[in-house]
Amino acid sequence: MDLKYLARFRERSAWESARTGPPEGFPDLPDLPLGRYTDPEFFELERTRLFGRSWLYACHDSELVGAGAYRLCDIAGAPVLMVRGDDGEVRAMLNACRHRGAPVVREPCGQARALVCQYHSWTYDLCGRLQRVPDQRDFVGLRPDARALPAVRCERWGGWWFVNLDPQAMPLLDWLAPLPALLADVARSPLRVLDRTSVELPCNWKILAEGFLEVYHARTIHPTTVAPTLDTRGTVISLFDHGHQNMLSPVKPGTRGDGRESLATLAHLPALMAEPIQPAHGVFPNIITPLDARGFPFLVWWPVGIDRTRLDIIWFAADWGDGDLPGADVWRRRLDRFAVLMEEDYRNLGPIQRSMEHAAHGGQVLNYQERRIWHVHAWIDRVIGPERIPEPLRVPDLLAAWVEDPTEFMAPPSPDTP
Numbered sequence: 001m002d003l004k005y006l007a008r009f010r011e012r013s014a015w016e017s018a019r020t021g022p023p024e025g026f027p028d029l030p031d032l033p034l035g036r037y038t039d040p041e042f043f044e045l046e047r048t049r050l051f052g053r054s055w056l057y058a059c060h061d062s063e064l065v066g067a068g069a070y071r072l073c074d075i076a077g078a079p080v081l082m083v084r085g086d087d088g089e090v091r092a093m094l095n096a097c098r099h100r101g102a103p104v105v106r107e108p109c110g111q112a113r114a115l116v117c118q119y120h121s122w123t124y125d126l127c128g129r130l131q132r133v134p135d136q137r138d139f140v141g142l143r144p145d146a147r148a149l150p151a152v153r154c155e156r157w158g159g160w161w162f163v164n165l166d167p168q169a170m171p172l173l174d175w176l177a178p179l180p181a182l183l184a185d186v187a188r189s190p191l192r193v194l195d196r197t198s199v200e201l202p203c204n205w206k207i208l209a210e211g212f213l214e215v216y217h218a219r220t221i222h223p224t225t226v227a228p229t230l231d232t233r234g235t236v237i238s239l240f241d242h243g244h245q246n247m248l249s250p251v252k253p254g255t256r257g258d259g260r261e262s263l264a265t266l267a268h269l270p271a272l273m274a275e276p277i278q279p280a281h282g283v284f285p286n287i288i289t290p291l292d293a294r295g296f297p298f299l300v301w302w303p304v305g306i307d308r309t310r311l312d313i314i315w316f317a318a319d320w321g322d323g324d325l326p327g328a329d330v331w332r333r334r335l336d337r338f339a340v341l342m343e344e345d346y347r348n349l350g351p352i353q354r355s356m357e358h359a360a361h362g363g364q365v366l367n368y369q370e371r372r373i374w375h376v377h378a379w380i381d382r383v384i385g386p387e388r389i390p391e392p393l394r395v396p397d398l399l400a401a402w403v404e405d406p407t408e409f410m411a412p413p414s415p416d417t418p
């Protein structure tokens with residue numbers, strides 16, 4: 001349980017509200033180099049060594065119900081197919097036929113008995129093993145057992161499936177630490193995907209990400225949507241290992257008014273989420289989630305090009321079992337309001353990208369309450385390997401001393417009730 005974590009939040013929030021400057025010893029952060037958003041060499045390092053080696057969100061268990069359920073996921077450009085086999089196991093493989101590379105599924109999701117290539121009908125079973133080759137007599141020395149669909153590492157946290165394009169990657173739960181300990185109750189609550197949208201935005205992926213890593217902009221960009229509801233002076237930010245971080249903002253009483261109170265709560269709630277506190281947990285490198293007892297989204301961003309980013313917004317609700325979604329009207333209004341808020345965030349992205357390209361402002365200046373941005377950049381470099389990055393573009397790990405272990409403030413999780 002996280003009661004001590006909640007008590008610590010209250011203490012720190014009071015301290016943040018009262019402070020007149022950054023805490024003693026907080027470093028004077030250098031400007032972030034603009035080339036990190038515009039340099040093709042750096043972008044290629046991110047593509048191959050960061051997105052090519054990180055655990056990345058693919059889909060939720062509730063989207064893979066029953067043998068043969070599949071979902072096609074664009075994982076930083078790689079066509080990853082998630083399939084539940086006859087044995088109930090979920091596997092990840094590339095949607096790339098071993099004959100000449102055509103896709104074995106075309107729909108974004110569905111139910112299949114076998115995976116049949118769309119070009120010449122090579123047929124694979126739900127584990128990706130090649131089962132049938134039309135006109136096999138015409139291939140010299142073809143060994144079907146050596147031509148399975150290429151397997152991709154996939155592992156699960158709660159109901160969330162992640163994939164990693166690097167077969168040597170550390171286990172998912174080690175990568176995510178300390179979030180699985182901090183959010184154990186949320187992860188063990190049965191959830192279901194209730195909405196999924198995507199939008200492509202005209203900026204480098206980090207420009208979008210950075211807008212989710214601070215509330216400094218709330219009063220300016222969100223004067224009617226976010227600013228009236230959050231006490232941003234009392235916001236508490238934490239930096240965690242592996243580039244993860246969070247931000248907890250006190251919610252002003254009675255200000256939300258989106259009807260979420262009438263929606264079902266998650267089956268298991270950390271103490272923190274039963275309080276009027278708006279969390280935003282950052283999962284390195286490409287997720288932010290404003291967790292909420294009444295359901296919440298994952299915002300997942302993907303580089304499409306150096307100045308193009310896709311944002312997937314996936315909403316989860318407490319699993320409602322059979323029948324229609326309870327509170328569908330309230331949900332509709334809530335999602336509509338969220339869409340308005342997101343539009344407010346999108347407006348600056350293209351212009352900022354243009355500023356970057358023209359080096360119009362020299363560098364990105366970060367303050368104390370924007371420190372999650374520095375932390376994420378420093379971890380990008382750690383994962384890529386600083387020695388591979390051109391020296392002027394490096395971001396050193398100047399905030400290592402400010403990284404916390406939240407599990408110090410938590411008792412072991414309570415056992416699941418049968």
Ligand code: FES
Pocket residue numbers: 097098099100101102117118119120121122
């Ligand atoms: S490319 Fe798949 S069967 Fe030919």
Ligand SMILES: [Fe+2]
Pocket residue numbers: 211212217221222345
């Ligand atoms: Fe915003």
